Amino acid sequence: MIDSRADIHPSAELDSSVEVGPFSVIGPNVRIGAGTRVGPHVVINGPTEIGRDNRIFQFSSIGEEPQDTSYRGEPTRLVIGDRNVIRESVTLSRGTAKGLGETVIGHDNLIMAYVHIAHDCTIGNEIIFSNATSLAGHVEIHDKATLGGFTLVHQFCRVGTFAFTSMGSALNRDLPPYCLASGNYARLIGINKVGLRRNGFSDVAIQGLHRVFIRGMRGRAGRESHLDAMLAETDIPEVRDLIHFVQGSRRGILRGGRQH
Template identity: 75%
Template sequence: MIDPRADVHPSAEIDSTAHVGAFTVIGANVRIGSDTWVGPHVVIQGPTEIGRENRIYQFASIGEAPQDRSYRGEPTRLVIGDRNVIRECATLSRGTERGRGETVIGHDNLIMAYVHIAHDCIIGNDVIFSNAASLAGHVEVQDGCTLGGFTLVHQFCRVGAHAFTSMGAALNRDLPPYCLASGNYARLIGINKVGLRRKGFAEESIHALHRAFTEVLRGRSDRKTRIASLLAETDVAEVRRLLEFIQTSARGILRAGRS
């Protein structure tokens, strides 16, 4: 299953059911799981662990040294889960010693062409990165998000679960879960109602999220007081997750645009 024209380091561990295409380079300390397909002209450097049933397309750069001036060749890692699709020319970097020491990508993600995921990022599951979306270092993207084409995310920002960004959005603060963001710099537009309905979220939860968004992120009174009041009265799990995300934001939350 390894094309004879591929260049595979003797220390690489490749499952017997994996496929490696022509002219692909696989470096030392790389592990590739079962039924993973690596196309031609891919470069994978280690230490990198890749799970099962992934598809990695031509010219992707996986596990290369981080683009960080503090990096001095430490053996940091990239960890990729299962069933991810990584398209042409995507770049996924390892971690840094000053950060987590590893970049982690979960399961069932679609990483389109020219996407960049920098060092020490944490990516959840079922995330869609549209073409040329780029994450700086230390970014967290939670489950079920969609990042529109050419989205940019500043270092140390968080993107909450099931959030959505429009084309060309530039995030310099945290994007709460279930919310929409657009613009450069990005502003909060509202709740990702269409996306949540497509994913089967209950209408009662979507309505409660809309109310919480309006009261907390568009309201004029003290935000801490509004959050405490809503947490005391709500039993909707999605609302609690939204409010707790806002409470724990280190960089601050994106500002709400005009309604």
């Protein structure tokens, strides 16, 4: 299971079913769960915990020191869940002492080639990171979001569940759940109707989200009162989630563009 040309530190803890390809280096304070396959020329440093049945492709750098000038060698960590696919040349950094102290990646994510996830990011489940997506530090990506190729996300931004970015988008504010964004800098262009229908959302939920986008998110004037009124009159869970996300935004949400 472990190629003789791999370099495994004696303190690393690998399940007996873990596979490691030639010329990969696994450092101290690394734990890897059952069924995970590490390709050739991968470097994994600790403290890092990797769950079950992940696939890590060649030339990836996992659990390296954060790219942060304040980092002074503190024992921060990277935590990766189960069944993630981490493609070629991906870089995943540990946390920082001034941040969360850890970078956390959930389950069942597809992380395509050349993706960078920086320190103290919190990544949910079933997210697609298309090629060369880059996240700055302290970013939150919620479940089932899709980030198009070459998407850039500014530090401390949040991306909501089922949100979608087009190729080359640059996010400098929060992207609310169920919404589409495009451009540099990105603007909101509507509700992710295609993605929601593909995932079985009802027409009632989609129409309710669309009303929130039109009445409460396209402009700033009267936003607070519009959102409060819509929250009081709806019992649709998705609509309530969207409104709560917008109301809880510290960085502010992306500006609304023309309806797509």
